[in-house]
Amino acid sequence: MFAARQTFNLFQKRAFSASASQASKVAVLGAGGGIGQPLSLLLKLNPRVSDLALYDIRGGPGVAADLSHINTNSTVTGYNPDAAGLNDCLKDAEIVLIPAGVPRKPGMTRDDLFNTNASIVRDLAKAAAKSAPNANILVISNPVNSTVPIVSEVYKAAGVYNPKRLFGVTTLDVVRASRFISQVQGTNPADEKVTVIGGHSGVTIVPLLSQSNHASIAGEARDALVNRIQFGGDEVVKAKDGAGSATLSMAMAGARFAESLLRAAQGEKGVVEPTFVESPLFKGQGIDFFASKVELGPNGAEKIHDIGPVNEYEQKLIDACLVDLKKNIQKGVDFVKANPGN
Numbered sequence: 304m305f306a307a308r309q310t311f312n313l314f315q316k317r318a319f320s321a322s323a324s325q326a327s328k329v330a331v332l333g334a335g336g337g338i339g340q341p342l343s344l345l346l347k348l349n350p351r352v353s354d355l356a357l358y359d360i361r362g363g364p365g366v367a368a369d370l371s372h373i374n375t376n377s378t379v380t381g382y383n384p385d386a387a388g389l390n391d392c393l394k395d396a397e398i399v400l401i402p403a404g405v406p407r408k409p410g411m412t413r414d415d416l417f418n419t420n421a422s423i424v425r426d427l428a429k430a431a432a433k434s435a436p437n438a439n440i441l442v443i444s445n446p447v448n449s450t451v452p453i454v455s456e457v458y459k460a461a462g463v464y465n466p467k468r469l470f471g472v473t474t475l476d477v478v479r480a481s482r483f484i485s486q487v488q489g490t491n492p493a494d495e496k497v498t499v500i501g502g503h504s505g506v507t508i509v510p511l512l513s514q515s516n517h518a519s520i521a522g523e524a525r526d527a528l529v530n531r532i533q534f535g536g537d538e539v540v541k542a543k544d545g546a547g548s549a550t551l552s553m554a555m556a557g558a559r560f561a562e563s564l565l566r567a568a569q570g571e572k573g574v575v576e577p578t579f580v581e582s583p584l585f586k587g588q589g590i591d592f593f594a595s596k597v598e599l600g601p602n603g604a605e606k607i608h609d610i611g612p613v614n615e616y617e618q619k620l621i622d623a624c625l626v627d628l629k630k631n632i633q634k635g636v637d638f639v640k641a642n643p644g645n
């Protein structure tokens with residue numbers, strides 16, 4: 304409890320010392336769900352957020368009423384699908400987080416969610432393209448490797464696509480990597496920075512341990528660690544036994560990414576997060592989106608970092624990643640072309 308309060312106080316102090324006066328509206332689409340609720344809670348605790356707008360097909364106003372009693376300064380408003388609910392929720396948002404959609408059950412891959420979540424994300428992206436065309440869009444809904452290209456196609460069709468403002472949230476992979484490596488090495492996870500590149504599913508998740516504090520980790524220990532990072536999501540799906548996938552750790556990861564964007568937007572330099580963006584790194588191989596370290600700034604993604612040096616083992620992981628990633632991206636692009644929606 305004491306540690307939690309200390310962390311919150313630190314969070315508050317950092318934000319106030321930077322710029323508490325700047326107004327930043329943040330919208331959450333899917334705010335009533337397993338991720339949406341704790342994510343909205345963390346955003347309500349963030350002093351950089353001045354207006355929190357919560358939309359869901361059910362339950363948005365209820366979550367908003369509950370959070371609005373928390374004694375931080377931000378306003379919280381809930382929206383239903385009726386009337387102009389979604390568009391009002393989005394209007395003037397600086398950041399739009401999208402955790403709307405169904406989660407996995409045991410035995411499913413993230414790609415198995417495509418049939419349901421593709422149209423949900425497409426339709427929310429259409430509304431965002433209309434009502435918040437300049438906002439940063441943070442896509443959480445799976446399969447991220449396909450839902451991010453879906454948003455880009457929708458924005459292109461609407462004539463408002465800005466690749467610097469579109470992010471697939473892969474922060475949970477980075478959070479897991481630092482936690483899992485610290486458990487193996489007996490270190491403090493706060494000191495463990497592991498770059499995770501590629502995409503957000505199975506073998507498309509590529510941790511670069513050779514660039515971490517533990518480059519010498521090898522053999523079975525390395526294989527087990529890499530496998531746990533790649534399939535960490537499955538661990539939670541199995542443990543929840545039909546009741547969904549990671550929600551609380553994802554809420555923390557989503558709130559961290561939003562906070563990084565707000566810090567960068569409010570003038571802090573050197574804010575770098577790995578994230579899935581339109582990227583030049585593998586365009587030559589026909590892969591338009593890729594997660595790598597990205598420096599954030601007032602305009603969104605300011606600088607996409609190179610992958611940096613990798614060893615032979617990691618090169619093989621990247622090769623395997625690219626095969627799946629290419630198909631996942633194409634599936635998202637093809638979906639919007641074949642199903643442009645209303």
Ligand SMILES: NC(=O)C1=CN([C@@H]2O[C@H](COP(=O)(O)OP(=O)(O)OC[C@H]3O[C@@H](n4cnc5c(N)ncnc54)[C@H](O)[C@@H]3O)[C@@H](O)[C@H]2O)C=CC1
Nearest residue numbers: 333335336337338359360403404405406443444445475553
């Ligand atoms: N990027 C990542 O690292 C992670 C992504 N996820 C993904 O996040 C998504 C959400 O997961 P949970 O919150 O656990 O699911 P959930 O089922 O608990 O919540 C989803 C929410 O979305 C709402 N929703 C459905 N259609 C909607 C629409 N058209 N507009 C607005 N809201 C809508 C539902 O009413 C529900 O409240 C899943 O696709 C899951 O796979 C989950 C964990 C990590």
Ligand SMILES: O=C([O-])CC(=O)C(=O)O
Nearest residue numbers: 407445475536537548549
């Ligand atoms: O595993 C899932 O389906 C949810 C997810 O993306 C994760 O926990 O990384």
